[in-house]
Amino acid sequence: MARGTIFIGSDHGGFGLKGRLSRLLSRKGYRVIDKGAFTYDKDDDYPDFVEGVCDGVLKAKGKGILICKSGQGVNIVANKIPGIYASLCWDKRSANDAREHEDCNVLCIGGFLLKPKVAIDVVSTWLDATPSRASRHIRRRKKIIAIERRRMMR
Numbered sequence: 479m480a481r482g483t484i485f486i487g488s489d490h491g492g493f494g495l496k497g498r499l500s501r502l503l504s505r506k507g508y509r510v511i512d513k514g515a516f517t518y519d520k521d522d523d524y525p526d527f528v529e530g531v532c533d534g535v536l537k538a539k540g541k542g543i544l545i546c547k548s549g550q551g552v553n554i555v556a557n558k559i560p561g562i563y564a565s566l567c568w569d570k571r572s573a574n575d576a577r578e579h580e581d582c583n584v585l586c587i588g589g590f591l592l593k594p595k596v597a598i599d600v601v602s603t604w605l606d607a608t609p610s611r612a613s614r615h616i617r618r619r620k621k622i623i624a625i626e627r628r629r630m631m632r
Contacts, residue, residue, distance in 0.1 A: 480509040484605075485534035485542040487513040487527035488552075490520050492545025492589030495597055499543065502598060508605075528555040532562045535583050542584040543601065549588035556584050560630055563622070568592065570603040577607035579615050580622075 484503055488496040493515055500510045513530035515522050524546040535542040536559075544552035549566045556564035564584035565576035568591065576582040585604045587597055609615070 481507040483509045483511060483534075483538050483540035485511045485513055485531040485538075485540060486544075487515075487531040487542075488545035488589065489515055489522045489524040489527060489547075490518055491524070491547030492587070493518045495587075495589045495592075495594060496543075496545050498594055499545075499597065499601055503601070524551045525555045528552055529559070532556055532559045532584065536561050540583075541605070544584060544586045545589045546586075547588060547590040549586040549591065553586035556586065560626055567600050567604060569596070570599050573600045573604035574607045577604055578610045579618070581609035581615075581619055 486496055486500055496512070500512060503510050511534055513534060514527045528544060531542040531544055534540060542556075544556060544564070546552045553564050553566040556562050562584055563580055563582040564586050565572070565580060565582040566586045567573040567576055568588070573585065576585065585601065587600060592600065
């Protein structure tokens with residue numbers, strides 16, 4: 479039985495790492511759904527792959543991983559989508575806090591910035607972390623959702 483569904487996507491800046499992470503996650507029992515890029519092409523654009531991952535996360539209540547060169551671009555685009563809470567992570571601490579404190583549902587990483595071993599550690603830590611039930615974290619998450627809803631109404 480699958481441990482959960484993970485939607486994954488990248489541009490050329492994360493293409494190699496995406497393949498490596500997809501294989502690792504499949505071996506660990508996750509159902510991995512690749513939303514592109516499907517070929518290495520230096521002329522592709524990271525925004526083209528973000529929506530597919532985020533739509534999958536929202537529909538399946540799964541998790542998503544997005545990779546571009548720095549992780550910044552995919553993070554910005556993902557956070558434009560209501561219901562997506564993406565976090566750019568670069569080490570195990572940032573990955574743990576993104577899940578534990580913010581309950582982020584999309585992990586963004588930099589394919590050119592993280593060595594594969596570090597990227598694997600970041601992904602594993604993020605997947606193993608659970609959202610905190612501490613009242614201060616719940617209160618903050620509710621405020622984030624309230625801001626999102628108010629801004630969508632404008």
